[in-house]
Amino acid sequence: MRSALLQVLVLAAVAYAVPSPRGAYVLHEKRAAEPRGWEARRLDADKVLPVRIGLKQQNMDQLQDVLVSVSHPSSESYGKHWTPQQVADFFAPSTESIDSVKEWLASNGFSADRIRVSPSKGWIEVNATVAEAEDLLNTEYHIYSHPSGHEQIGCESYSVPKHIQEHVDLIKPTVHFNHRVASFPSGLNKRKNPDLGSPWSLNGPKTLDQKVTIETNATNCDQFITPDCLRALYNIDDPPAYPQDGNSYGIVEFTPQAYVDTDLDKFFKNFSSSQIGQRPKLVSIDGGFVQTANRSFDFNGESNLDLEYAMALVGNQPVTLLQAGDLPMGASFDNWLDAVDASFCSFEGGDDPNQDGIYPDNVPGGYNGTESCGIVAPPHVVSISYSQDEYTVTPAYANRQCTEYGKLGLLGTTVLYSSGDYGVAGYGGSCLKGGQPDANGTQFSPAFPVSCPYVTAVGATQINPGSTTDDPESACEQVIYSGGGFSNIFGIPDYQSDAVAGYLKNSPPPYTAENYNNSGVVRAYPDLSANGANYVVAIEGGFNLVFGTSASSPVVGSIITLVNDARLSIGKGPVGFINPAIYSSDFSWVFNDITTGGNQGCGTPGFNATEGWDPVTGLGTPDYPSLLTAFLMLP
Known part of the structure; x- marks a missing residue:
């Protein structure tokens, strides 16, 4: 009896302890x-x-x-x-x-x-x-x-x-509603509507509605930025004639955004004649290709800008073009991550069909091959000049993607994202109210994935009118405003905590929690900056002046690629994730501190550039010889 009763009690206890399905x-x-x-x-x-x-x-x-x-x-x-x-x-x-x-x-x-x-x-x-x-x-x-x-x-x-x-x-598929409506007459990019986020070529560089006439290297760098202007600004050496084997630099583009080969050659003819005929190495991700059916600034501006300057600054160093997505479906940040990180790919393409390209794509003209999963080793440096508003993603989605950038850092890859062109506002100058976009909103709208603590966020500066490359730059306030602010999703990484605490203590913004996340315990960006105004870019057979952090990111990527080349030449490895290094005291002397300008938006002047780190230009712009010396001193 006792034994039977005890057995019943034990079984009851086990049943109680196991959660019901x-x-x-x-x-x-x-x-x-x-x-x-x-x-x-x-x-x-x-x-x-x-x-x-x-x-x-x-x-x-x-x-x-x-x-x-x-x-x-x-x-x-x-x-x-x-x-x-x-x-x-x-x-x-x-x-x-x-x-x-x-x-x-x-x-x-x-x-x-x-x-x-x-x-x-x-x-x-x-x-x-x-x-x-x-x-x-x-x-x-x-x-x-x-x-x-x-x-x-x-x-x-x-x-x-x-x-x-x-x-x-x-x-x-559940709550991730980042579907984009086609913006182009042909119906391309059916997922790409700037109201809801995900990669978007129009959320990139801006251009003046006029052509500029330039047949030789420009000398007025306050009006016309060229590769020589950038070399003078940041003391960048001429690229090595014989780059090191194993070095690699990748530029991510999303179809239908594509470069035009004749534009590349026009640019090289004027600014780097030895590179005429040189092309990036194409890696096709999920049917990505250099489409030629549609040509205009909207279709070619981003890719032309990225590749013309990245290739000119690194010279003979091969540049890899990670071209993602076919024409009907398009692609997303997850798609290019799938291609370089096989562990991120899910069974038969487990991406979000409302956000990501799902392949095979059986519609007419679609890519019918298998999903591009782990098809290429991640380059040592990757620059991405695309973004979406942080409010368009859930914390779970954002964190899932962000961890993949951390894994790429463990593998030795530097991932750079442009910080956006609307100051403290979101795409198109949109602001938030109660965390949601609102025409009368005054809450700042941070961007994603640039707010992820495992990427390096790049803001924009400018040469002030009438100044030269020898004068201090300011935060970019011509046509665009350097994106920057504080995340509403990600906590502050340890490497950044002292810099952000110093900024909030010494230069407290005149805003409250009604405007931005002022808790002091969240990720802040950008991390550093580079020039983003008046770039001379060959487009549609002529030259345009182009503005944006879309320019800043590939420039910084070129500088890090040159650093990697020098390290490889003496038997060392690539620098990988650079944020813990650049925020450390060992690197306090390698940046040009930007102390003027701001990033207005949401009906406010935004934040101000100031001494030390700030949420407009980060730590400042790189001085290449100093940055190189600091990285060469490391193992």
């Missing part, structure tokens, strides 16, 4: 911003959705520490970058997470043959009807229609059982 649900994600101009209706219950569950990765709490260990000048492990396998193994989700999610799916009626785990073990995929997905995630799915004819599927929020939440990063 349908246990208490908790909110996991809520849409970051409600779509404007879209009408919603309930989705048919029998429609099948490709549900993809991103599993929590192990050791995420150690990412900053291990990255700093290979990136900080005082670390004994400086420069000892990891292999891709080391990175994949260290962060792979645990067996417990995989098993817990599979058991949760099984308890909801999904048979084992319907559940698939990605090779990287980072994702679990199951095809589910809308009715099944709604029951699984305690949500309602809608189909959203736009007057343009475009549609997408999503939900406003979703929940998971409390005991499952610790094993899941995010689930797609």
